[in-house]
Amino acid sequence: MKRAERLHALTEMLRRHGARGCSAERMAREFSVSVRTVKRDLAALERSGTPIWSRPGPGGGYGLAVGSSLPPVTLSSAQAVALLAAVAANPDAPYNDLARAGVAKILDVVDPRTRARAEELAARVWVDAPVSASRAVRSALEEALADQRVVRVRYTTAAGQTTTRDIEPVLFASREGRWFLIGWCRLREAMRWFALERVERATVLAEERSGHTVQEVGEPPRTSHPVSGVRSTR
Incomplete structure (x- = not known):
């Protein structure tokens, strides 16, 4: 990790520890440097x-002083590009x-030099993202899960059978590069995995x-x- 990135990471680590603070020894272990280096970075x-x-x-x-005017988020150019790549490479991810x-808001508030470096680096990161599922379908499924409401879908199985069924959404899951909605299928009276790309239509019902x-x-x-x-102090 370069020193500039470590300084960003140190600041975020102190922010997360809040009023209880964090020892130099713990920070040294986290970043695989000496205590002397940590103290030099803090200075x-x-x-x-x-x-x-x-x-x-x-x-x-x-620790960080309570009530300080430190900006809520600080990013290195590489961290900014990491966020850009993550959202660009996963268009089917829930709430993409x-x-x-959110990433656009973050880039709007970083300093101009960091933003310029991030934009230059981002131009040298290519992603091969799959064709996204229908935006209307994904929006309906996201809304149903967030609001804890039943969603009615038209769904075609891998075997080619098309049905209309009501689903009580429980969670989204990614598996082998594909996204699924997992929920209680009222048609089958069982918990089922529904591949997002096989959902042709989705309507959120008023019923909770x-x-x-x-756990089910x-x-x-x-x-x-x-x-x-997925949380890292680096």
């Missing part, structure tokens, strides 16, 4: 105006349009779903995990 952040406090002794550490809008849970779906595939678990 550089202080000189740049980052409001860092320090607490000596056992249980001490470093919202993710694109009856309360089927993620079972354990995720071995290579899968909830996006809430």
